[in-house]
Amino acid sequence: xxxxxVVIGIIGILGAIGVSAYKxxxxxxxxxxxxxxxxxxxxxxxxxSQANSGDITWGxxxxxxxxxxxxxxxYTSREIDSDEVFETSSRxxxxxTNEIIFSKLSGLPQNTGTITFSINDKTENITINSxxxxxx
Numbered sequence: 001x002x003x004x005x006v007v008i009g010i011i012g013i014l015g016a017i018g019v020s021a022y023k024x025x026x027x028x029x030x031x032x033x034x035x036x037x038x039x040x041x042x043x044x045x046x047x048x049s050q051a052n053s054g055d056i057t058w059g060x061x062x063x064x065x066x067x068x069x070x071x072x073x074x075y076t077s078r079e080i081d082s083d084e085v086f087e088t089s090s091r092x093x094x095x096x097t098n099e100i101i102f103s104k105l106s107g108l109p110q111n112t113g114t115i116t117f118s119i120n121d122k123t124e125n126i127t128i129n130s131x132x133x134x135x136x
Contacts, residue, residue: 027119030089034117035124035136037086038067042100042126042134044084045069046109049102054082059101062115065090075099092119100128108132 038060045058054071061068061075066087072078097113108131115126126136 027091028122030092031117031119031122031124034088034092034094035126037088038062038115038117039126039134039136041067041069041084041086042128045100046102046107046132046134049104050107052104054079055104057101057104057110059099062094062098064094065092074101089119092117096125097128102132106132 041060045060048058069084070078071082096116101110109128117124
């Protein structure tokens with residue numbers, strides 16, 4: 001009987017460690033996916049602006065749980081029918097610059113800054129400089 005109790009205790013401890021490791025990996029994965037999604041959205045908006053698609057600027061708006069590629073001078077006056085919405089985990093908190101717009105033809109950003117994603121004690125940054133380079 002004691003052996004069974006010891007085995008059940010060991011299984012319980014291993015299970016707790018496994019669940020904890022899984023939760024940590026899940027949070028890191030959510031953070032990585034959000035970062036990569038926004039980087040790809042920024043690059044797509046930049047390419048659409050360089051291609052002069054629709055003869056107007058393109059940009060990216062980062063919201064809680066999603067990012068939006070939009071067509072227009074800014075997010076509030078955008079052409080809503082052209083929105084490309086990408087969902088991310090709502091557990092990832094975005095801060096810093098939340099709207100980047102790229103100029104027609106040149107693809108240079110009209111504003112620069114850093115988008116910071118965080119979940120618990122983990123953070124990742126995306127920096128857009130004046131030359132349009134996107135670093136993460």
